[in-house]
Amino acid sequence: MPDKSLRIRRARPERAGRRPIMLAIAGDSAAGKTTLARGLEEALGPGRCVSLCTDDYHRYDRAERKDLPFTALHPDCNHVGIMEQHLQLLATGEPVLKPVYDHATGELVRPELVEPADVVIVEGLLPLYSKPARACFDVTVFLDPPEEIRRGWKVQRDCAKRGYTPEQVLAELERREPESAAHIRPQRRHADLVVRFAPIESRDDPAGTPLSATVMLRPTIPHPDLSAVLQPGLTRAMHLKLERDPDGRPAESLHVHGYVPREESLAVEKAIWAELGDPGGGAPESLGRLGDARSEPLAIAQLLILFHLMELDR
Amino acid sequence: MPDKSLRIRRARPERAGRRPIMLAIAGDSAAGKTTLARGLEEALGPGRCVSLCTDDYHRYDRAERKDLPFTALHPDCNHVGIMEQHLQLLATGEPVLKPVYDHATGELVRPELVEPADVVIVEGLLPLYSKPARACFDVTVFLDPPEEIRRGWKVQRDCAKRGYTPEQVLAELERREPESAAHIRPQRRHADLVVRFAPIESRDDPAGTPLSATVMLRPTIPHPDLSAVLQPGLTRAMHLKLERDPDGRPAESLHVHGYVPREESLAVEKAIWAELGDPGGGAPESLGRLGDARSEPLAIAQLLILFHLMELDR
Numbered sequence: 001m002p003d004k005s006l007r008i009r010r011a012r013p014e015r016a017g018r019r020p021i022m023l024a025i026a027g028d029s030a031a032g033k034t035t036l037a038r039g040l041e042e043a044l045g046p047g048r049c050v051s052l053c054t055d056d057y058h059r060y061d062r063a064e065r066k067d068l069p070f071t072a073l074h075p076d077c078n079h080v081g082i083m084e085q086h087l088q089l090l091a092t093g094e095p096v097l098k099p100v101y102d103h104a105t106g107e108l109v110r111p112e113l114v115e116p117a118d119v120v121i122v123e124g125l126l127p128l129y130s131k132p133a134r135a136c137f138d139v140t141v142f143l144d145p146p147e148e149i150r151r152g153w154k155v156q157r158d159c160a161k162r163g164y165t166p167e168q169v170l171a172e173l174e175r176r177e178p179e180s181a182a183h184i185r186p187q188r189r190h191a192d193l194v195v196r197f198a199p200i201e202s203r204d205d206p207a208g209t210p211l212s213a214t215v216m217l218r219p220t221i222p223h224p225d226l227s228a229v230l231q232p233g234l235t236r237a238m239h240l241k242l243e244r245d246p247d248g249r250p251a252e253s254l255h256v257h258g259y260v261p262r263e264e265s266l267a268v269e270k271a272i273w274a275e276l277g278d279p280g281g282g283a284p285e286s287l288g289r290l291g292d293a294r295s296e297p298l299a300i301a302q303l304l305i306l307f308h309l310m311e312l313d314r
Numbered sequence: 315m316p317d318k319s320l321r322i323r324r325a326r327p328e329r330a331g332r333r334p335i336m337l338a339i340a341g342d343s344a345a346g347k348t349t350l351a352r353g354l355e356e357a358l359g360p361g362r363c364v365s366l367c368t369d370d371y372h373r374y375d376r377a378e379r380k381d382l383p384f385t386a387l388h389p390d391c392n393h394v395g396i397m398e399q400h401l402q403l404l405a406t407g408e409p410v411l412k413p414v415y416d417h418a419t420g421e422l423v424r425p426e427l428v429e430p431a432d433v434v435i436v437e438g439l440l441p442l443y444s445k446p447a448r449a450c451f452d453v454t455v456f457l458d459p460p461e462e463i464r465r466g467w468k469v470q471r472d473c474a475k476r477g478y479t480p481e482q483v484l485a486e487l488e489r490r491e492p493e494s495a496a497h498i499r500p501q502r503r504h505a506d507l508v509v510r511f512a513p514i515e516s517r518d519d520p521a522g523t524p525l526s527a528t529v530m531l532r533p534t535i536p537h538p539d540l541s542a543v544l545q546p547g548l549t550r551a552m553h554l555k556l557e558r559d560p561d562g563r564p565a566e567s568l569h570v571h572g573y574v575p576r577e578e579s580l581a582v583e584k585a586i587w588a589e590l591g592d593p594g595g596g597a598p599e600s601l602g603r604l605g606d607a608r609s610e611p612l613a614i615a616q617l618l619i620l621f622h623l624m625e626l627d628r
Contacts, residue, residue, distance in 0.1 A: 004333070004452070008402050011449035019318070061424075079427065082411045085403070088322050097396045097413055099425050110375075110422040111413050113393065135325035138318070 019093045020050075020116040021309055022136050024191075025123040027143030028184045029073075029176070030154035032197065033123040035290065036143065039302045040121060042286030044309065050117040052090075054124030056099050057083040062106025071172075073125055073179040080130060087127075087136040090116045103162060119309050128187040139221060139308040142191035146198050149211075189247055192221045192308075195301045203259065210258035213297030215304055216245065217252040224307050226254070229271045237265040238300065254304070256297040265296035269303065276307045333407045334364075334430040335623055336450050339437040340501045341457030342494050343387075344468035346511065347437040349604065350457065353616045354435060356600030358623065364431040366404075368438025370413050371397040376420025385486075387439055387493040394444060401441075401450040404430045417476060433623050442501040453535060453622040456505035460512050463525075503561055506535045506622075509615045517573065524572035527611030529618055530559065531566040538621050540568070543585045551579040552614065568618070570611040579610035583617065590621045 023040075025033045041049050057079045058072055070077050079099070086096040095115040102109050128134050128142070145153070151173060158164045164172075188194055194216040199205060217223045230240045238256040245251050256265070273283040287306070288299025337354075339347045355363050371393045372386055384391050393413070400410040409429040416423050442448050442456070459467070465487060472478045478486075502508055508530040513519060531537045544554045552570040559565050570579070587597040601620070602613025 004405060004449070007449040008405060008446070011446040012402075079411060081409060082427070085408065085410075088326075089399070091318060091322060094399065095395060096399075097393060097411075097425070099411055108424040111411075111425050113396070132322070132325040135318070135321040 018118070019091065020118055020120045021138050022087070022091050023119065023121045023305065023309060024127040024134075024137045024140045025121065025143065026126070026128045026141070026184075026187045026191065027123075028150060028180050029125065030157050031143040031145055031150055032153065033143055036141070036195070036298070036302060036305075037121050037123045039284075039286045039289055039298070040306060040309065042289075043284035043302070043306055044119055048118045049121060050114060050119075051121045051123070052098060052114055054078075054083055054122060054127045055103075056101045056124075057086075057126075058099075058101045058108065061101075061108045071176045071179055073176050073183055075126060075129060075183060078126060080126065080133075083126070084130060084132040084136075086114075087122065087133050090114070090120050091136040125184055126187070128190045129183065134190055139193070139305065140191045141193045141195060141305060142188045144188055144194050144196045146196070149198060189245075192218050193301075193305060194218070197295075197297065200257065200259070205259050210295050211297060212258040213254075213256040213301050215254040215256070215301050216243070217254060217304070218245070218249070219251065221308065223252065224272075224276055224304070226272065226275065229268065229275050230254075235264060235268050236260050237268045237296070254300070256300045258295070258297050260296075262294075262296060265300070269296065269299055272300070272303055276303070276310075332432070333405065334432055334434045335452050336401070336405050337433065337435045337619065337623060338441040338448075338451045338454045338505075339435065339457065340440070340442045340455070340498075340505065341437075342464060342498045343439065343490070344471050345457035345459055345464055346467065347457055350455070350509070350612070350616060350619075351435050351437045353598075353600045353603055353612070354620060354623065356603075357598035357616070357620055358433055362432045363435060364428060364433075365435045365437070366412060366428055368392075368397055368436060368441045369417075370415045370438075371400075371440075372413075372415045372422065375415075375422045385490045385493055387490050387497055389440060389443060389497060392440060394440065394447075397440070398444060398446040398450075400428075401436065401447050404428070404434050405450040439498055440501075442504045443497065448504055453507070453619065454505045455507045455509060455619060456502045458502055458508050458510045460510070463512060503559075506532050507615075507619060508532070511609075511611065514571065514573070519573050524609050525611060526572040527568075527570040527615050529568040529570070529615050530557070531568060531618070532559070532563070533565065535622065537566065538586075538590055538618070540586065540589065543582065543589050544568075549578060549582050550574050551582045551610070568614070570614045572609070572611050574610075576608075576610060579614070583610065583613055586614070586617055590617070590624075 025037055027033050037051055041051055059077055059079050060068060065072060086098060089096050093116055095113060097111045098114045099111050100109050128140055155166050155169045158169045159166055196214045197211040200212050226240060237260045238254060241253045241255060243251055243253040269283055283303060287302045288294045288296055290298060339351055341347050351365055355365055373391055373393050374382060379386060400412060403410050407430055409427060411425045412428045413425050414423050442454055469480050469483045472483045473480055510528045511525040514526050540554060551574045552568060555567045555569060557565055557567040583597055597617060601616045602608045602610060604612060
């Protein structure tokens with residue numbers, strides 16, 4: 001018998017396509033993953049970017065999950081092995097036939113073809129869960145809002161878009177908490193950027209003040225040098241700070257203040273955009289979009305991620 | 315940026331499992347693929363064997379196909395690239411999340427996990443269509459009944475099991491004929507075994523006589539040595555013949571006669587089974603099963619394939 005592996009490799013057609021830049025956006029349910037991703041997708045343009053949600057890899061549909069001892073957050077409730085395989089294929093420039101989970105009906109439906117573009121954005125509950133999955137990414141982000149903020153977002157979304165009552169959503173959050181703690185939140189430590197939208201605790205801002213953002217930049221990948229833009233005293237809109245991560249590792253922390261008037265934030269945004277090599281036309285309009293409103297802290301966080309997607313030396 | 319390919323390879327867990335033996339059974343619609351495969355599956359036992367149909371890789375469902383200029387037989391009507399990818403993954407011992415086409419409803423539904431067993435049987439319209447797909451197989455079979463026999467089988471099956479009228483089936487056969495000629499029948503030349511069930515033209519057997527089988531054994535893989543069992547004059551049940559393939563290549567042809575009384579065929583079947591190294595208990599009961607009836611020619615064809623699945627030196 002001939003060496004079949006060799007035969008398979010030789011029969012495989014040469015791929016002309018480049019390997020895509022792979023971005024992971026991990027975080028708990030309703031942590032803001034889709035909002036963050038949407039602005040990046042639009043900034044890159046549909047032709048250059050393809051998005052994928054790892055929640056599509058649910059192993060069981062909603063009806064089947066009712067009788068199971070775990071929730072959709074649990075790795076055993078997901079085809080983690082297939083998710084890893086598909087991420088590896090996409091990372092090496094191959095298409096995949098991705099499963100599809102319909103959040104509206106809770107059913108698993110017909111799969112769809114995903115062909116890698118220049119950038120592949122992967123968001124979901126578990127993209128950084130396992131080592132084989134993490135190995136596929138060039139840039140990894142974890143969304144880390146305070147739990148009370150996330151609860152509010154989840155109640156709002158699941159009632160408006162998925163037909164639940166607030167009581168149902170809160171009960172589900174309660175049921176999921178041990179699995180969030182065990183499987184979702186530990187992914188935070190594997191992120192190159194940890195993004196946290198929250199009010200500033202030391203201030204007593206009136207209701208309606210936009211949330212501020214803290215973007216922790218871990219030295220696991222080379223971040224843009226913002227020291228010139230963010231010299232002390234130059235702006236109230238944001239500042240850089242050397243901090244220890246809760247697990248003790250050193251990191252840079254960018255604090256973006258939501259209470260600052262928009263013009264002031266926009267000026268810094270423009271300066272950062274120029275510092276990042278401004279490909280012309282100014283920072284994309286889609287950054288910071290929050291429904292019909294706009295959040296400068298969100299725009300800044302997206303800008304820092306966009307840097308890696310546009311500049312990455314492959 | 316670190317070498318991501320290396321990182322991905324290093325992060326991949328070591329597979330304990332062996333690479334499976336891959337068998338392809340190709341042929342046109344209603345050529346007898348499932349009947350042939352079923353007997354082999356049962357002979358191997360469910361734990362040792364997993365089956366997969368490449369028709370599940372249809373790109374469009376039945377409703378969508380109505381408006382297309384080709385039929386389900388056309389490669390463009392199928393995710394051929396994904397089929398190749400999945401065959402490669404299975405051939406190297408990896409699981410796949412296989413799409414599912416529901417023949418009853420004509421819909422593409424929830425995919426299913428397929429984990430490779432010792433033997434993977436792949437049947438369908440297009441498994442030998444492309445070089446990357448063919449590279450995945452250890453043994454390849456093409457089912458080649460005369461067209462008028464296949465038409466009869468297709469009318470019978472599609473009316474009984476898929477709710478069509480005979481007129482509809484014949485019209486569909488007409489519509490498919492150019493694509494059968496262009497894409498399905500050319501796969502015959504890539505098969506190690508070509509199996510043809512047909513009446514013997516030179517005889518005038520009464521209606522109801524079981525079909526005979528011609529099994530062409532191409533020297534592309536090492537077939538069992540049947541010369542001892544099939545010495546001239548030893549049996550009327552079958553004989554070996556050196557022949558030229560229609561495309562000119564030399565091949566061995568085993569002619570199994572359907573008109574011979576069952577006991578005579580069974581004796582030769584036993585002798586072949588012994589020649590193949592008889593793992594005990596005699597040839598599996600499941601071989602030759604044809605609905606509620608039994609066909610010795612089918613059993614012999616299956617036995618010759620089974621040899622490769624049980625004995626192959628990997």
